[in-house]
Amino acid sequence: DAKTTQPPSMDCAEGRAANLPCNHSTISGNEYVYWYRQIHSQGPQYIIHGLKNNETNEMASLIITEDRKSSTLILPHATLRDTAVYYCIVIRDSGTYKYIFGTGTRLKVLA
Amino acid sequence: EPEVTQTPSHQVTQMGQEVILRCVPISNHLYFYWYRQILGQKVEFLVSFYNNEISEKSEIFDDQFSVERPDGSNFTLKIRSTKLEDSAMYFCASSDPQPQHFGDGTRLSIL
Numbered sequence: 232d233a234k235t236t237q238p239p240s241m242d243c244a245e246g247r248a249a250n251l252p253c254n255h256s257t258i259s260g261n262e263y264v265y266w267y268r269q270i271h272s273q274g275p276q277y278i279i280h281g282l283k284n285n286e287t288n289e290m291a292s293l294i295i296t297e298d299r300k301s302s303t304l305i306l307p308h309a310t311l312r313d314t315a316v317y318y319c320i321v322i323r324d325s326g327t328y329k330y331i332f333g334t335g336t337r338l339k340v341l342a
Numbered sequence: 343e344p345e346v347t348q349t350p351s352h353q354v355t356q357m358g359q360e361v362i363l364r365c366v367p368i369s370n371h372l373y374f375y376w377y378r379q380i381l382g383q384k385v386e387f388l389v390s391f392y393n394n395e396i397s398e399k400s401e402i403f404d405d406q407f408s409v410e411r412p413d414g415s416n417f418t419l420k421i422r423s424t425k426l427e428d429s430a431m432y433f434c435a436s437s438d439p440q441p442q443h444f445g446d447g448t449r450l451s452i453l
Contacts, residue, residue: 263440272431272447273446273447274346274433274435274444274445274446275385275433275444277442277443280440280441318385322440328440329375329390329398330387330442332377332385332386333384334384
């Protein structure tokens, strides 16, 4: 599975968009980009995933570059409850594939 | 929304004792996983389970660990003789096949 690189921490003002980048330059053609977050010591929470097209759901948007070597998770109107560690994971979308968690980005939403 | 449930939320055990951590995966999921997170460290994969057998296991998952799906609804992780370094949060996840959905974990404290 491709390795991912994320900034260790970011701050965002409440109500503003939070843009969290992820580099996955060694991604292969059949690998998807998944985003999770972990609030305190709770279990990782699934946010969104994509292959090559941009995706949007009720939680977030995912922008994947045309070469697929990087992506950005966008929380359009961050709230204090979005304060968490955000993980970008690259994985094939089938079978029992383990997730390899990095250290993620610690997002702090400021009042 | 269906969720993965784990019990107990906190388990305190003497070193050398056996411990069983329990998980109820989402009902129509076929793939099951255990991960652990030592305090302040990354989430680490332990084992994946599909079709009543282990699909993959990490180096952490040695002979002291075992998994079982005893009754078609529960998925358990057993540690035969606990060590101090087994103290961690243990997360169960399930999927069909992706994304994986995580429980809120069991905090295992070894004294």
